[in-house]
Amino acid sequence: MEPPKTLKSNIVLILDYGSQYTHLITRRIRTLSIFSLCISGTSSLKTITDLNPSVIILSGGPHSVHTPNSPSFPDGFVEYVEKNGIFVLGICYGLQLIVQKLGGAVAVGEKQEYGKMVIEVVKDCGELFGGGCVGEKQVVWMSHGDEAVSLPDGFEVVARSEQGAVAAVENKCRRFYGLQYHPEVTHSPKGMETLRHFLLDVCGVEAGWKMEDVMEEEIKVIRGMVGPQDHVICALSGGVDSTVAATLVHKAIGERLHCIFVDNGLLRCKEQERVMETFEKDLHLPVTCVDASVRFLSELKGVTDPEKKRKIIGKEFIAVFDAFAHDLEKKLGRKPTYLVQGTLYPDVIESCPPPGSGKTHSHTIKSHHNVGGLPKDMKLKLIEPLKLLFKDEVRELGKILDVPVSFLKRHPFPGPGLAVRIPGDVTQGNALDILRQVDEIFIQAIKDAGIYDEIWQAFAVFLPVKTTGVQGDQRTHSNAVALRAVTSHDGMTADWYYFEHKFLDDVSRKICNSVRGVNRVCLDITSKPPSTIEWE
Ligand SMILES: Nc1ncnc2c1ncn2[C@@H]1O[C@H](COP(=O)(O)OP(=O)(O)OP(=O)(O)O)[C@@H](O)[C@H]1O
Ligand SMILES: O=c1[nH]c(=O)c2[nH+]cn([C@@H]3O[C@H](COP(=O)(O)O)[C@@H](O)[C@H]3O)c2[nH]1
Ligand SMILES: NC(=O)CC[C@H](N)C(=O)O
Numbered sequence: 284m285e286p287p288k289t290l291k292s293n294i295v296l297i298l299d300y301g302s303q304y305t306h307l308i309t310r311r312i313r314t315l316s317i318f319s320l321c322i323s324g325t326s327s328l329k330t331i332t333d334l335n336p337s338v339i340i341l342s343g344g345p346h347s348v349h350t351p352n353s354p355s356f357p358d359g360f361v362e363y364v365e366k367n368g369i370f371v372l373g374i375c376y377g378l379q380l381i382v383q384k385l386g387g388a389v390a391v392g393e394k395q396e397y398g399k400m401v402i403e404v405v406k407d408c409g410e411l412f413g414g415g416c417v418g419e420k421q422v423v424w425m426s427h428g429d430e431a432v433s434l435p436d437g438f439e440v441v442a443r444s445e446q447g448a449v450a451a452v453e454n455k456c457r458r459f460y461g462l463q464y465h466p467e468v469t470h471s472p473k474g475m476e477t478l479r480h481f482l483l484d485v486c487g488v489e490a491g492w493k494m495e496d497v498m499e500e501e502i503k504v505i506r507g508m509v510g511p512q513d514h515v516i517c518a519l520s521g522g523v524d525s526t527v528a529a530t531l532v533h534k535a536i537g538e539r540l541h542c543i544f545v546d547n548g549l550l551r552c553k554e555q556e557r558v559m560e561t562f563e564k565d566l567h568l569p570v571t572c573v574d575a576s577v578r579f580l581s582e583l584k585g586v587t588d589p590e591k592k593r594k595i596i597g598k599e600f601i602a603v604f605d606a607f608a609h610d611l612e613k614k615l616g617r618k619p620t621y622l623v624q625g626t627l628y629p630d631v632i633e634s635c636p637p638p639g640s641g642k643t644h645s646h647t648i649k650s651h652h653n654v655g656g657l658p659k660d661m662k663l664k665l666i667e668p669l670k671l672l673f674k675d676e677v678r679e680l681g682k683i684l685d686v687p688v689s690f691l692k693r694h695p696f697p698g699p700g701l702a703v704r705i706p707g708d709v710t711q712g713n714a715l716d717i718l719r720q721v722d723e724i725f726i727q728a729i730k731d732a733g734i735y736d737e738i739w740q741a742f743a744v745f746l747p748v749k750t751t752g753v754q755g756d757q758r759t760h761s762n763a764v765a766l767r768a769v770t771s772h773d774g775m776t777a778d779w780y781y782f783e784h785k786f787l788d789d790v791s792r793k794i795c796n797s798v799r800g801v802n803r804v805c806l807d808i809t810s811k812p813p814s815t816i817e818w819e
């Protein structure tokens with residue numbers, strides 16, 4: 284994206300070192316009406332100077348600054364920023380990079396800090412948190428194993444974690460600042476306030492950039508891509524993303540859009556019937572349902588590696604879409620050339636570094652079936668109008684497009700469905716059947732308790748272990764299941780949901796009493812990070 288000319292001096296440039304959250308930083312800053320742009324952390328000095336930023340943010344990342352060949356800013360960077368009065372903020376790896384490059388030291392920390400932490404402001408009159416707040420505590424989200432053990436000359440510690448580790452540093456004169464935690468994630472409740480204060484008050488950036496109207500822009504792009512006679516197919520899952528994507532594309536090309544819902548054998552209890560009914564009743568979009576469960580399950584038989592499972596699912600989806608395009612060709616006399624998917628930015632971030640995004644140092648966490656899981660030789664060209672948006676933004680867009688609230692409020696359900704909730708072979712024993720029953724009881728209990736909307740996503744997991752139980756005075760050796768419910772804003776970070784004990788007690792008894800083959804119920808109490816939301 285080209286920076287707007289008029290705001291050249293108000294650009295916040297993000298140098299990406301591979302953090303899973305780099306694009307959240309970009310997004311959060313844009314919500315402050317400040318233009319921000321993300322490029323690779325190892326970009327040349329010329330690329331950086333050409334953009335003429337007023338603030339540079341160095342992102343987090345999976346590498347350690349004390350290991351050889353870890354990514355860094357180019358030679359001459361420090362001299363350039365100091366000469367031009369540019370403010371630099373390092374976040375996590377970025378802080379460690381500043382410390383190390385300017386003459387301090389970073390080492391593997393005595394304790395690692397993952398997830399929720401409390402930090403305390405230890406310096407009065409610091410710039411990052413403003414004056415007069417020494418002693419103030421706040422909850423922040425950490426994800427690091429290294430720590431700054433000695434600071435470069437002129438730097439001061441402004442905040443420490445409750446474990447005593449450096450949490451924020453600054454050197455006012457040289458305009459270098461660092462946060463060891465992630466202010467950009469919503470699990471750092473005061474993070475946005477700190478970013479706003481830093482950019483507006485400390486750096487003096489002027490907020491004037493308005494987010495373009497995504498809907499109008501996307502409609503223009505789609506009309507430009509698809510010829511006036513071309514037909515397009517849309518993979519519709521009944522979830523929020525594909526529903527919003529379909530509605531948007533329908534607005535752009537009308538009747539030439541053909542939606543397909545695939546039963547891949549990995550759906551939840553009665554999902555096919557429920558989804559088809561709601562499409563017809565609420566959405567008024569024509570949808571063809573294809574039952575492809577046999578081919579998906581036979582391809583998955585005996586496969587235990589999570590990434591292999593995801594790739595197989597991605598490939599099968601495309602094979603089904605190709606066959607649908609072929610059928611349509613017979614009917615319409617013209618083969619659809621485009622496939623609409625409701626791919627979101629987090630799918631892309633976690634699957635692979637998107638080309639041109641500057642994300643060249645990140646690790647692949649998992650191949651989302653609709654991104655990293657796609658076959659290389661697929662013929663249909665992709666239309667993914669939501670590819671740069673996060674879930675909460677898609678819900679906003681859905682509202683503008685008048686998508687019924689019933690759709691927008693649905694918990695996400697991944698395309699690979701129950702396959703990523705049965706670690707190992709999905710076809711083992713009657714795992715799918717057991718999981719469907721347990722999931723149905725759990726979700727119904729959540730709805731009955733009136734807490735569905737408080738939870739971002741909830742589901743059951745089939746554990747491929749057998750444990751000993753006593754049921755009806757008989758010894759049983761049956762499966763265990765786990766329950767997972769999380770709160771989140773965009774699926775990039777998540778916290779586990781605090782159920783009341785009575786709810787858990789009721790639901791656990793109900794599961795063991797009604798689902799044959801289960802004699803133990805566990806609760807997943809891990810945040811993301813260190814876990815991911817799905818188990819595979
Ligand atoms: N059963 C399915 N049939 C057809 N397409 C599907 C199916 N499951 C997933 N897809 C495609 O894969 C994309 C990604 O799936 P994903 O679950 O992330 O999104 P969604 O289902 O649209 O929304 P949500 O995340 O709210 O469930 C979907 O947008 C859709 O294009
Ligand atoms: O359509 C999808 N295809 C996939 O392959 C996939 N993997 C994870 N998810 C969903 O993404 C969100 C984040 O999940 P994770 O923390 O497990 O990565 C959660 O909402 C997950 O349900 C997927 N959605
Ligand atoms: N999230 C990060 O930026 C982590 C930085 C570094 N890899 C560490 O573990 O300390």
Ligand SMILES: [Mg+2]
Binds near residue numbers: 520695697
């Ligand atoms: Mg889905």
